[in-house]
Amino acid sequence: MRASALTVRYGDVIALDKLDLTLETGQALGIVGPNGSGKSTLLKTVAGLVAPASGVLEVFGTSPRALEPGTIAYVPQVEAVDWSFPASVYDVVAMARFPRMGPFARFSKRDRAAVKAALEALRMWDLRDRHISQLSGGQQQRAFVARAVAQEPRLLLLDEPTTGVDAATEEALRELVRGLVAQGLPVLMTTHDLERAADWFDRLMVVDHKVLADGDPETVLDSGAYAGIREHTHTHGHLR
Amino acid sequence: MSDLILAPFQFEYMQRAFLAALIVGTLCSTIGVYVVLRKLAFIGDGIAHASFAGVVVAYIRGLDYYVGAAIVAIVTALGIGFVNRRGNVSLDTAIGVLFTGAFALGVFLMSRLQNYAVDLQSFLFGNILAVSRGDLILIVVLSALVVASMVLLYRPLLYTSFDPVVAEASGINAGFVSYALLVLLALTIIVSLETVGIVLVAALLVTPAASAYQLTRRFTRMLALSAVIGATCAVLGLYASYYLQAASGATIVLLATAFFFVSMFVGRLRRTTSRATGAPSAPSLL
Numbered sequence: 458m459r460a461s462a463l464t465v466r467y468g469d470v471i472a473l474d475k476l477d478l479t480l481e482t483g484q485a486l487g488i489v490g491p492n493g494s495g496k497s498t499l500l501k502t503v504a505g506l507v508a509p510a511s512g513v514l515e516v517f518g519t520s521p522r523a524l525e526p527g528t529i530a531y532v533p534q535v536e537a538v539d540w541s542f543p544a545s546v547y548d549v550v551a552m553a554r555f556p557r558m559g560p561f562a563r564f565s566k567r568d569r570a571a572v573k574a575a576l577e578a579l580r581m582w583d584l585r586d587r588h589i590s591q592l593s594g595g596q597q598q599r600a601f602v603a604r605a606v607a608q609e610p611r612l613l614l615l616d617e618p619t620t621g622v623d624a625a626t627e628e629a630l631r632e633l634v635r636g637l638v639a640q641g642l643p644v645l646m647t648t649h650d651l652e653r654a655a656d657w658f659d660r661l662m663v664v665d666h667k668v669l670a671d672g673d674p675e676t677v678l679d680s681g682a683y684a685g686i687r688e689h690t691h692t693h694g695h696l697r
Numbered sequence: 698m699s700d701l702i703l704a705p706f707q708f709e710y711m712q713r714a715f716l717a718a719l720i721v722g723t724l725c726s727t728i729g730v731y732v733v734l735r736k737l738a739f740i741g742d743g744i745a746h747a748s749f750a751g752v753v754v755a756y757i758r759g760l761d762y763y764v765g766a767a768i769v770a771i772v773t774a775l776g777i778g779f780v781n782r783r784g785n786v787s788l789d790t791a792i793g794v795l796f797t798g799a800f801a802l803g804v805f806l807m808s809r810l811q812n813y814a815v816d817l818q819s820f821l822f823g824n825i826l827a828v829s830r831g832d833l834i835l836i837v838v839l840s841a842l843v844v845a846s847m848v849l850l851y852r853p854l855l856y857t858s859f860d861p862v863v864a865e866a867s868g869i870n871a872g873f874v875s876y877a878l879l880v881l882l883a884l885t886i887i888v889s890l891e892t893v894g895i896v897l898v899a900a901l902l903v904t905p906a907a908s909a910y911q912l913t914r915r916f917t918r919m920l921a922l923s924a925v926i927g928a929t930c931a932v933l934g935l936y937a938s939y940y941l942q943a944a945s946g947a948t949i950v951l952l953a954t955a956f957f958f959v960s961m962f963v964g965r966l967r968r969t970t971s972r973a974t975g976a977p978s979a980p981s982l983l
Contacts, residue, residue, distance in 0.1 A: 504865075504866035505865070505866065506862065506865060506866055524868060525868065526867065526868030526869060527867060527868055528868060529866055529867065529868070530866070530867060531862075531863055531866035531867070532863075533862060533863065536860070536863075537862070538859060538860050539734070539859075542734060542858075542859050542916075543734075543910065543913060543914050543915050543916045543918075543919045544859060544914075544915075544916055545914075545915070548915070548916065549859070552852075552855070552856045552859065552860070552864075553867070555852040555853065555855070555856045555864075555867075555869070556856075556864075556867045556868045556869050558852060560848070560849045560850070560851070560852070588914045601863075604863070608867060610867075614866070
């Protein structure tokens with residue numbers, strides 16, 4: 458995955474300003490930055506949900522919208538779904554298999570196996586028959602990560618998956634992501650948790666509309682690039 | 698008893714009416730599941746009302762009503778889809794303005810006609826007894842087209858109905874699916890015009906699916922239940938209207954409405970008892 462001089466605008470507001478980024482296979486890249494820094498926009502742009510105003514964005518050598526269905530799995534920060542939708546946890550995770558299925562394809566053994574593996578990896582197998590409205594916040598988050606895993610994507614995008622989940626779920630997520638990365642999956646993930654960045658990521662990037670720092674997590678954190686923004690936002694908040 | 702059941706069938710127009718009711722009841726309530734889950738009820742109502750302008754224009758020009766209604770219905774469906782995805786105006790407002798405007802145009806043109814046309818009124822409230830052989834063929838062909846499209850789009854429709862953002866990120870063309878659904882909705886409405894009429898078609902799109910929604914928490918079951926409820930209400934409603942000598946469209950809709958309230962009651966009852974006994978939910982049907 459490669460972006461160069463990537464610029465995204467919402468009307469007059471510049472969300473991403475000439476951002477450069479590369480992501481290799483088998484690499485977990487963490488994105489940190491203050492609220493409203495364009496982190497989520499970056500993931501949405503890579504997912505093909507937001508069109509860049511200018512610059513180059515290539516995922517596996519082409520634009521996100523031109524990729525084979527099922528290539529990118531995206532877990533948004535807030536799932537804006539209707540929780541009363543008639544679907545069980547299993548039904549929701551099974552949807553991950555839809556993009557690659559033709560209109561007449563049956564839900565195959567392989568599809569079932571992928572769904573089961575994903576549910577087990579997130580310790581959701583026992584809850585598979587629950588209606589989605591009967592899940593706790595952490596379980597909902599795990600269900601949506603399970604759906605992304607069941608898709609067997611070639612690129613995984615996670616938008617703050619650890620926000621609002623308990624420590625045990627967070628650790629399970631981390632182990633899962635590290636396992637996927639070890640298998641060669643590239644992962645792009647936003648987070649607020651700086652303390653554990655080195656455990657999660659191979660590389661860390663500080664973003665505030667532009668790239669402020671990019672490198673291995675320890676070096677980036679030591680460089681004080683993030684502390685600089687924190688001070689800035691803190692002061693800004695204080696003044697208001 | 699069998700005489701009572703078979704009595705209406707001695708007339709050929711009643712046979713056609715029953716077949717039309719069965720097809721329209723099933724079709725509307727099947728696509729209605731997506732109308733309810735994607736909250737398109739107002740759009741369905743709007744498309745139906747707007748199509749009235751097409752009917753009147755076709756009448757004035759001496760064209761087939763269906764062609765006029767279909768053109769206007771599809772154009773408005775696509776227009777509303779466009780406003781929904783791109784517009785700065787809220788969807789409710791856009792529909793409220795455009796569709797009432799189109800309906801008013803229909804009424805305006807009709808009121809200026811010298812020889813006031815009675816059969817235009819049948820498009821407002823339906824006139825199922827007037828379904829001709831040709832109408833029936835059109836109903837069958839269009840319904841088959843809509844059903845085949847829904848089968849082909851089953852998985853993209855389901856995924857984008859639940860989570861359009863993630864579905865789109867995973868490579869499903871959510872925009873295309875949503876436009877396709879609107880066109881299918883427009884065709885369904887056209888098919889239903891003669892059976893239940895412009896004013897009441899929205900009820901067939903929403904009420905059976907809303908009833909099914911009360912009774913199950915599984916998508917496939919909701920789809921099947923809604924189709925059965927819609928078909929049953931349409932056929933029983935037609936029977937009732939025959940014996941009560943009442944307007945068929947209105948009778949069908951009233952029956953569906955009554956069924957909705959029963960479903961709501963049963964659904965509530967079941968939810969409270971299942972919570973009390975802690976009964977596990979049913980296994981998945983996927």
